[in-house]
Each structure stands twice: as C-alpha cells, then as structure tokens.
Amino acid sequence: MTESSDSNLVSVPSILAVSCSESKSSKDLIADLLQGVCSPAPDYMEENIDGYKWDMNTKYYTATVKVCAPKYRTVPSAEFAESVEAVMLYFRPQSRDEFVVVQSWLRTIDQLYAPTVKLLICEFSVDGDEVPRQELMNFCIDRQLELVELAPVEIDSEEEEFGGASHGFARIRSALYAHMWSNLTMKAETPRNLRTALDAAASHHQEETERSSANVLEATAVEGNQEEMGLEEREVDMFEQLFSRLHQFKSTAETLSNEERRSYAEQITKQFWKSMGDDSEEDSLSD
Template sequence: MNLPRALIVSTKEGKAKEIAESIGAKRLSEEDKIVDYLWNIDNKYYTSQILVRAVENLSHKLPVEEVDALIVYHDPQADKLDQELEQLTSLATSLTAAEVLLFSCRAISDSPLRDKVLHWCLHYKFELVELEQTGDSECDTEGNKYGIERIIEALHAHMWSNIVLKDKSCMGQASEVNEIEEQFENIRLTRDPMETLRMQDVLDGIMGDENADFGELYGQLMAMKEHAASLPTNERRLVAEQVVTAFWKAMGGDLLEIED
C-alpha cells in the first residue's frame, strides 16, 4: 500500500494500538508484531489516507522507511530516565525524514523529571504531548489542545503527500478564518526557537503576495506557524491578523466582512 506513513511506537504494551484507534484509524492487518491501520483524514481543508503502523516494543525491528510522522509513547521513570532516553535517541536519529515528532506519555507531575524530558524533546525536535491534563497545564490558560486531540491536530497540520484540497466554496466562511487566527494566537513553541527565525522570509513573501492561491497558502501554513511561535504575544497577534487577511482574500472574501 503506497501511502504516506505514520509510525507509533510504545514502550508500554497496548498503547501504540490504543493511540492508533483513538485517532480514528481502522485496523487492516498484523504481521511480525507490526499492526497496520488505515486512517482517513477528512477535515475542513483536505482529505488524505495515511498508513498508520503500530509497534509495541522499542527493541523490535522498526519499519522506519518513508515515515512522515513518529509518535513515541513512553512513561519516563526518574531512576531509569537517562537509559530510557538514550534508547529513544537511537530511534529519533534513525528517522531523519520524519517531520512530525511527538513524545506522548501520561501527565508528568514531577517537575525535575518533566524538565529533563522537555529538554530532550527540544533537543531532538519532539513535541511533548501529555495524554492527561495537569492542573497547571497551559491548556487551561491558553486554550491549547492536549492528549489525543493534540496528536490529531498535529497530524492534520502536516502536509501529507497525497492531500486533496477541498473546494474553496466549502470553506469560505468567516468563522473558519477566525479559527486560523485563534490557532496562531494560541500556538505553542514545539521546535527549536532558532529554526523559527529562518521562516521570516517565507512569511514576508506570502504576506506580500496580492494574488496568493489558497492551496499555496495552506502549503505554507506550518512554516508560518513555526515562525509565529517565536514571537511575543502582541507580535503573534499581528501575524495572525495578516495570515487571516491573506487566507480570506485567497478565498475571495470581502475584507470589510472581517474588519473590526
């Protein structure tokens, strides 16, 4: 099956399959302890089919070829953390082509342990996704998604090779454009801040294009979000307004409809 691939690897038996099924993937087959799922993405902007492969053992020979997204499930333990992260590092460095990198686990209440895991995630460009919401979580104050919803959101944001964009007429509503603005204002920094600075030229180029096509804009959405993540709140809001304006114009909307 020649489809873009997402790999889910778990150090806890059953978690990889649980995540695959929780995002809505349908089981296809199992061979040599690798369970294959078909995931049909159908959101407001595009449709796509993804082959999701679930493996429950990190030491198993992993199908790392042509993987676009990697989701690791691991519950870190303080007394074994260095050894555990060393093992995960080997996996992370073997998947140089994967663009979506997620480290999922239960909520980490131990602050020093969480800091170490976050440091590792930042170094290897993973986003930490805790499957339960903690009391002081950023999700409470900024409206960010967490757990399975965040995993789905991150995967939906990726530009899969077989994306089929939906017709503009299906999306030309002001409320949907407002959602794009909200995403920018609530964005979390998931990559190395130095990398986001390199996106400035991309953002400036798109914002200055009077005839930008919706498909082209969508193709650059993640680059723009990465750039916005490095900005302070007030500047991030300004970028959000610029992006909303560009999307609205590309969909043929009247600028008067989205002005305050």
Template sequence: MSMNKFPCVLIYSCSDDDPLKTIKLIRDEENIQVSNYEGNILSNCWTIDCKYYTADINLCTSNNLNELSEQFIHNVNAIIILFNIEKSNMIEIMDKCLPVVKQSQAEVLILLSEKKIDEMSTNVNSNTIFEWCRKNNFELIVLDEIADEMDTTGIERVRQALYAHHWPNLKAKCQITHPSTKAVIEDTVINSQLSGELSDLKMDTEQDTDLFSEMFEVDNDFFKTIDKVRKLKEKISAMPDEERKDAAEKALTESWKAFFGEDVDF
C-alpha cells in the first residue's frame, strides 16, 4: 500500500509550537524522517505495534489548512491542535480548524496545551476553553500535567488515544469477541489505564447513559469497546473536578460488572 493511502493524524499548530516536536514526542524519538506527503504537508510514517494489532499511519503537519486536498482530508482519522492559552484570540484561531474537523469526520480529536491552564495567568477564560472542547468533542490534554495512579496525562494520554482508535488498515494479532477473562481485563483496563479514561466521566444525559449501556454489550469486540469509551469521554469532557468523582465510581463499577458479572464484590 502506498504511504499516501495510509490513514493520517493531522497535527496543526495554532501557536508558535512546532508540530514536528509533537511528532517526536509521540514516537519518543529525536531523529525522525519527514517526507513530503503532498503540497505543503509534511509526513512521518509510523507503525503502531501493540499487543492486539499493527497499523501503518502517517503523522502529518501543515501550515495552511486551506490548501489541504479532499483526498488527504478523507484519510485523516485523528486531529491534534496545538494551542497557547496565553493568546487572547486563541478561540478565534481554533475555530478556523473546525471546517477541516467536520469534513474529515476524524474520531480522535485532541486539543494539546504545552502548559497547564492557569486562570490567573491567561488572557482567555479557562471555562471558555472547556466549553469549546465540550461543544466540538475535543479532549483537552496538557503536556506538563502530572498523572496520578488512576490517570494518564500528557503525551502518554495522546499515545493512548491513538492506540485505542480502530484504524481502518489495522492488522489484528488476535480476535477478542467477549473480554471476560482476568488476563484480558488486566491488559485492556489496567495496562491501558482504561480506569484513567473513565475518571473524567460524568453521565448526566439520557444520550450518554444509552451510549454507556451500549458500550458493554457482550457481543462488542475489544476495539469497539475501547472506541466507545473514548467517544463517551469526549461527549462529557472538561467538566469541573467536583462533578467527576460520582461519575467515575459509577463507570468503574459498571465496567467490572460487565467483565466479571453482577455478583462481583466492590
């Protein structure tokens, strides 16, 4: 398959941050090979090789969204927007990315900040950023945020979101149709830190509850389950900290019941 046929991750900078730096962080490599995909698009080919599948994808950057071809946008499965909270016109700049987001129908949407959002040192109200993420189904990730035992943050969270996506060209190493064994739980929930993904959840609408119930249908395979977890989080991300605890407890309880049965003790 030609490199131009691989699904793509578009990394676009709304700030002075270099997208190539983000690609190096994702790959955890300082020396990467970059080629010209088409037009003003630079690309780095990356083979995702995890326990369950392999997939060849392109990590791409462009400095002009207006020059992206329809074919390229069609191949975009994930979009990562780099932003600087200290810029006063940040929301306006981010809004200019939305036409490409909608045209691409990308399922992994990440707003990536170099620094933690501090209300006292920014020109943009933090709630405005959270609302933008909620409205446009983006996940806000901060690079310098420190993870706790139940959460994944920074570039590790970016990698996790990319690993969890069901890439159209993935080659499965095994078939999982009913994740009910302890070994699978350890790999998909603990090692992938699925509990960390669920820690930001808040189920407060009928639509979210329906999606949560659907997520644990017994005929779902591994990739669909992980993908629905991510979509559920995106729908209700960026909620205040005080509202997350009850939702996280409910989500984790239902997760264990789905995997181990109703009789499990908590």
C-alpha cells in the first residue's frame, strides 16, 4: 500500500465496501467488483481505510470514485464521511450472527454517512436460512436496501431478459452506474434531456441525500401545479424522482407474478422515457 500524494483523491465520491463475514473480506469484495477495470493497488485514504480508484466510463458520463475498505467500524474524518455516496455490505443469510453485524454497521452508517445507494449482498437467500428470505426482504424494504444475490438458487429468465442483470456483480455495477455521482462529467453525445437531468441531480447531490423519497414526491406534486414551472424543469424533477425510487420498484416487482411483473416493468419504462421527453420507446439507454 502506498500513501497517495494526490490530495484530490480524498475528496472524490466514495463507495464503502463492508464485509460482515469471515468468508469474504472487504478487499475480496472490491477485487470482484473492479475485476479488470482498475489497478488492484490501494491508495492510502486515512487511518484504517484503504481506497481503490475507479475511473467510471459509461455511455453517457465519466466519473472518478474511490471504493474503500474500512478495517474497523470507527469514526472517520468529516471529509471522508461526506464523500460516501454508496455502501455495499456483504453477509451470509445462513448466519444470524452475521446479520447482527449487518445491523450494527447500518446503525453506524445512519449516524455517520448519508449514502444514496445501499446494497446488501449475499451469495444466495432461501426460506430455510437462519435469516429467512421473507424476513430479509422485509428488512431490505424497511431499510431502503437493495438485496443483490451473487449466485441465486433460482434465476428469473424473463426478468433477466427484460430488465438486464438482476444478480451478481453485473447487477452491483449497474446499480452503481445508475447513481448520479456528484463529480460526473457528461459526454457530448448524451441526449439533451438526459444531460439536463443528470447535471441538475449531480449539482444538487448533497441536498438530495438529505431529502426522503416522500419529500421528493410531495415537492414535485406541489411544483407541478405551478404554471411558471417549465416543461424541462418538470422533466428533470420526474427523472430524479424515478431514480430515487428504483429500490422501491424492484421490491414491488418481486411480489408480483411474471405477467404482472412484465406489465409493471413496462409502466416504469414508459415513465422513464416520459421523464426524458421521449415517448417513442424505440431506443434503449443501455445500447
């Protein structure tokens, strides 16, 4: 490990990677996440925290983030705490003790950080686990976590075909790519409406992390009744609102039958296209 001389790295957005299991370390989690996309050598962030630089390069934007492995559940500097925009926690539902550790970490995260993206990661989850699947799903809904299984016992082929990767590190990367990082830089070819939405969300990241989804919905409803709000501003609000509710959409979909889930997914897709001022639905953001 080398101490980085680049002070700018300390202030870039952070992803906190936490393992609550002895079966996989935080650094193992990071290595799997960043396999083939960055150097495995960590930079020194601050005492007891190693950071791995990740230069994201998506179709529509670029952003530099750091994926951090804390050695202990300690109080970081205020600067580091403010930089955390996403959290990944790994555990095994087969161990109630590890679930207790997850809950302890979440209390610490709630006290010290304000991440927009919160992912709870496990190998798989079934009803016979020490933490039964239904209990785990309810816990994720209550705590606004997205559950990601690395190797699920059952894979819904229809969901995979329609919505893309729903499990594994492919899903984790997709969730992180979908986040509007506070330092993202839009590419020139990005559609105007999407550029406007992402630029506005990035510039107001800190404000948005302090507002709940309910507040966003209420504010949008009130503003929508004001005649002076232009069409483009309403599109930005709708786009940000939909992004803030992605975890709710996923949780709702998991309670539906295959036919109901497909219809529900189509409705959500139409809402996203409408938020970008495009009703054609002929193109895909993931092309």
